[in-house]
Amino acid sequence: IVLTQSPGTLSLSPGERATLSCRASQSVDRDYLAWYQQKPGQTPRLLIYRASTRATGITDRFSGSGSGTDFTLIISRLEPEDFAVYYCQYYDDSPQVTFGGGTKVEI
């Protein structure tokens, strides 16, 4: 499975809505699709798992959706702390784990 994230960079302003895409090279089980946030110099943080379930402590400004080959992470109203790199990840039954190349959300 190859995960392709787009766009590579998203330039937005605080308060705007961010839409990030993750496309799989073949249809995948949505229960095994997750999203992570990584701020500069920090460790990645789990945001969304099972494609649409927010991890513990994650604000409802983050939402995930999708199925098959197309998945989306939406940040409804960007806050200054949301500017970061976002990765999607698929964990298959082999098990093998694949990350997308990341989308940078910048001001």
Next chain:
Amino acid sequence: EVQLVESGGGFFQPGESLRLSCAASGFTFSDNWMHWVRQGPGKGLVWVSLINNYGTSTIYADSVKGRFTISRDNARNTVYLQINSLRAEDTAQYFCARGGDRNFDFWGQGTLVTVSS
């Protein structure tokens, strides 16, 4: 509080070997699969390896098979990553991560490995 603390990184020459450690606390270590993920300078995340909770099953990314060995000691709450025949392309921050529900729910801060002559 869940904590994962990696160690063992540093500056190495090509061909050398190293062993990274990840000490876990704040949860029942033997209940969880554990993973290593690496990130090259300015690059994205790359999954490296996993080990099941008993240490009886290990899986590797194709890119590291044959040179990397993951292991764990549940009595010491520690997971290890042995890397042999180091190459320049192994230069990266190495993170250990706790396996959750088909995801990584907690990550360590990472340990930096630099391979250069």
